[in-house]
Amino acid sequence: MNTAKTAKTAVSEPSDEQLIQRFQDGDLYAFEMIVHRYKNQLTNFVFNFLGNRIDAEDVVQETFLRVYKNKHRYKQIAKFSTWIYTIASNLAKTELRRRKRRKLFSISQLGFEDKDYDIPDSAFSPEKVIEEDFKGREIREEINKLPEKFREVVVLRDVQEFSYEEISRILHIPIGTVKSRANRGRLRLQKQLAHLLAK
Amino acid sequence: MAPCKHMTRLLCKQIDGDITAEEQHHLDEHLTSCEQCAAAAESLRLMKKQLRQLPVVRVSDEFHIILRDRIRKSRIGYGAAKIEFPLLPRWTYIPAAGVALAVVALLLRPYLSQTDERPFSTRGTAVAEYLNDAAPEQVHYVIEDNPDSIMLSRDDSGRMRTDSTHTPRESAIGQRAGAVQVSF
Numbered sequence: 568m569n570t571a572k573t574a575k576t577a578v579s580e581p582s583d584e585q586l587i588q589r590f591q592d593g594d595l596y597a598f599e600m601i602v603h604r605y606k607n608q609l610t611n612f613v614f615n616f617l618g619n620r621i622d623a624e625d626v627v628q629e630t631f632l633r634v635y636k637n638k639h640r641y642k643q644i645a646k647f648s649t650w651i652y653t654i655a656s657n658l659a660k661t662e663l664r665r666r667k668r669r670k671l672f673s674i675s676q677l678g679f680e681d682k683d684y685d686i687p688d689s690a691f692s693p694e695k696v697i698e699e700d701f702k703g704r705e706i707r708e709e710i711n712k713l714p715e716k717f718r719e720v721v722v723l724r725d726v727q728e729f730s731y732e733e734i735s736r737i738l739h740i741p742i743g744t745v746k747s748r749a750n751r752g753r754l755r756l757q758k759q760l761a762h763l764l765a766k
Numbered sequence: 767m768a769p770c771k772h773m774t775r776l777l778c779k780q781i782d783g784d785i786t787a788e789e790q791h792h793l794d795e796h797l798t799s800c801e802q803c804a805a806a807a808e809s810l811r812l813m814k815k816q817l818r819q820l821p822v823v824r825v826s827d828e829f830h831i832i833l834r835d836r837i838r839k840s841r842i843g844y845g846a847a848k849i850e851f852p853l854l855p856r857w858t859y860i861p862a863a864g865v866a867l868a869v870v871a872l873l874l875r876p877y878l879s880q881t882d883e884r885p886f887s888t889r890g891t892a893v894a895e896y897l898n899d900a901a902p903e904q905v906h907y908v909i910e911d912n913p914d915s916i917m918l919s920r921d922d923s924g925r926m927r928t929d930s931t932h933t934p935r936e937s938a939i940g941q942r943a944g945a946v947q948v949s950f
Contacts, residue, residue, distance in 0.1 A: 627829075
């Protein structure tokens with residue numbers, strides 16, 4: 568019974584590695600599935616990193632474009648998620664550098680008029696939604712104030728919930744450095760969010 | 767609210783869920799006696815929860831349209847089969863392009879080398895007529911020492927005519943008064 572269920576799941580939900588393999592073999596629908604699977608989580612990651620939604624979507628599109636153009640560069644030795652997050656992370660850093668060069672200081676462009684927040688709250692209450700929305704926005708702004716090296720680790724670890732090993736592979740830094748940056752980043756963020764956490 | 771420095775690592779290990787039993791015991795003992803660390807531990811736990819529950823940002827409705835467009839513009843063709851040349855290694859592209867150009871040049875050679883086959887005198891007459899009919903400002907003389915060019919001179923009425931007594935090959939420019947060497 569379990570085996571049948573597993574087999575059915577495997578057929579209906581192919582792994583990322585199976586999808587990229589199919590795409591490498593010329594199956595464009597597999598690419599569509601990859602986009603569908605990763606578009607929101609990558610946008611969240613980049614948005615938390617850049618703090619600007621339009622730029623985040625732009626970076627994520629560029630990420631998919633790179634995957635499309637360089638599909639044959641992916642080797643099965645690494646997890647697909649690690650590969651695509653590495654691309655997105657590098658592009659996001661490039662965007663940050665470009666901003667620094669242009670001396671553009673951007674703040675989140677998400678306002679209350681935006682309808683794209685998906686609040687994971689079953690007990691819907693407008694007041695609670697607004698409160699959560701406001702809190703989420705404030706937390707994002709504080710994340711954005713963290714130094715880049717702490718921000719990327721905190722976002723990958725505590726928002727995207729990657730393991731330290733995966734973060735190490737995505738960012739190409741030793742695990743020890745990842746842990747140290749995560750700890751220091753958390754303590755900084757905790758200090759910045761003290762007013763929110765005390766409520 | 768800052769925790770004791772030597773407890774930071776354990777507090778983070780605790781919220782990561784990879785703290786050992788021995789470390790947990792050591793931390794618990796400390797937390798019972800240190801209010802600052804206890805507050806920090808609670809605050810870190812709450813922060814971690816809030817970070818995990820951050821509202822999910824969804825891509826805009828235009829995301830797919832823009833992505834398709836970008837892929838199409840990258841000259842690969844989204845939804846279309848990619849044209850590849852698996853039989854040719856990359857290093858052969860430039861020599862192959864050279865060979866292709868040479869073949870095209872050879873094929874076009876008869877058309878490119880086609881010249882005016884009319885007798886020199888007939889060609890010269892046509893040129894002279896053209897120059898006579900054209901308004902002065904439209905007439906451009908290119909004077910050069912070229913065997914294909916035509917010698918023209920003016921008759922008594924001032925009209926241009928071919929100068930059969932003087933071929934370009936024999937002449938030096940400006941040697942003969944009233945004659946001009948014209949090439950088109």
